[in-house]
Amino acid sequence: MTGIEWTDDTWNPVTGCDRISAGCDNCYALALAKRLKAMGSAKYQNDGDPRTSGPGFGVTIHPAALDIPRRWRAPRRVFVNSMSDLFHARVPAAFVQQVIDVIAETPQHTYQVLTKRPGRARRMVEQGLVLPPNLWLGTSVENGGVTDRITELVNTPAAVRFLSCEPLLGPIDLDKWLFPLGCPDGCGCRWPDDDERFECGCPGCADWRPAPAIDWVIVGGESGPNARPMDADWVRDLRDQCVAAGTAFFFKQWGGRTPKAAGRELDGEFWSQYPTDRSTSCHV
Ligand code: SF4
Numbered sequence: 001m002t003g004i005e006w007t008d009d010t011w012n013p014v015t016g017c018d019r020i021s022a023g024c025d026n027c028y029a030l031a032l033a034k035r036l037k038a039m040g041s042a043k044y045q046n047d048g049d050p051r052t053s054g055p056g057f058g059v060t061i062h063p064a065a066l067d068i069p070r071r072w073r074a075p076r077r078v079f080v081n082s083m084s085d086l087f088h089a090r091v092p093a094a095f096v097q098q099v100i101d102v103i104a105e106t107p108q109h110t111y112q113v114l115t116k117r118p119g120r121a122r123r124m125v126e127q128g129l130v131l132p133p134n135l136w137l138g139t140s141v142e143n144g145g146v147t148d149r150i151t152e153l154v155n156t157p158a159a160v161r162f163l164s165c166e167p168l169l170g171p172i173d174l175d176k177w178l179f180p181l182g183c184p185d186g187c188g189c190r191w192p193d194d195d196e197r198f199e200c201g202c203p204g205c206a207d208w209r210p211a212p213a214i215d216w217v218i219v220g221g222e223s224g225p226n227a228r229p230m231d232a233d234w235v236r237d238l239r240d241q242c243v244a245a246g247t248a249f250f251f252k253q254w255g256g257r258t259p260k261a262a263g264r265e266l267d268g269e270f271w272s273q274y275p276t277d278r279s280t281s282c283h284v
Contacts, residue, residue: 005252005264005272006218007112008076013066013099014084014091015043016059018052020116022169023142026226029083033057059090066102075108087117093124104132114138114164118152131158136216136275138162143170150177154213160275161215166252167222171234178212178245215275216248221255221262230255235266248273 004010019027030053036044037056043065044056069078080086080103086096103111111134115121118139131137137158139149142165153161154177165172219238221230235251242249251271254262264270 004079004082006077006250006274007079009072010079010082011065011069011111012043012081012083013062013068013102014059014081014086014088014095015062016046016048016053016057017084017088018048018059020052021142021146023116023140023146023167026167026222026224026228028224030054030057033083059084059088061091061095063095063098066098069102069106069109072106072109075110077110077112080111080113085115085117086113087115087120087124089117089120096124097129100129100132100135103135104130107132107134110134110136112136112138112162114140114162116140116146116149118149118156122152122156125156131156133159136160136162138164138216138218140164140166141172142167144172145170147172147177150174150214161213162218162275163214163216164218164220165238166218166220167228167255168219168230168234168238169222169228171231171237174214174217174238174241174245178214178241178247212245212247214245214247216250216273217242218250218252220252223253223255223258223260225257227255227257232266239266239271248275250274 015033017027017029019025019030033044033056034054043060043062046058046060047053047055048058080099086099113135116139118137121137125131135158137153137156138161139153141147141149141163150163217238219235222228239249239251249271250273251264251266253260253264256262
């Protein structure tokens, strides 16, 4: 088990990373790597650039970790690289392929790959990388200034695409991306205003409409001694956008100095939805 509400287990065939945006400022993995290095943990002895990374947090691949999910018998949701970013430029493409191969060969598990570098994921797919159906691809979006990551994500074919808006540091308008299927150029038009309609294939669905391009949105506030505040209206706005689109919404926590102390209730409700596979759901 992990302390992360939306997954069952973590798998770290890569460790280490570099900060690239405001969402990374208080990176928990960077701080944890420093402690693990001091404790002598073998996976965390390679130091990163002190300007963007830190002790024990240099990007390092771990071929010996590749076999771990093969030994898990019970199906589970697996967060891939909670201590890194699979699509970091310094992870060799051949190793990314090996990780994807393990995912494809263990279809009993569902893998959640969360990256702040979805552009590399898209380029690798264009170059022939095939994302298996049990891989959910997500990108982290902390405010409206990094939404180019969403464009990269929705242009990458994945069975499930999700956003992690954590730590949420500002409002995010998803309007342009929730239904981009009618406007591949990203012009901003959306259902039901455009004339494009797509059959969902659901036999009982009379009022069909296109499935949203984003299947799941996770929202959470920052926690820890340097936690930055999250406005409740930013969360409500994302919830309302997801409800209107039929996108699953998961509210993880309010955050604050003490992790989880402020709970995860939003206007008297708990939001713990998970995505359904776009290929089998009409989202109506
Ligand atoms: S991309 Fe993720 S793992 Fe890498 S520094 Fe930023 S928050 Fe940490």
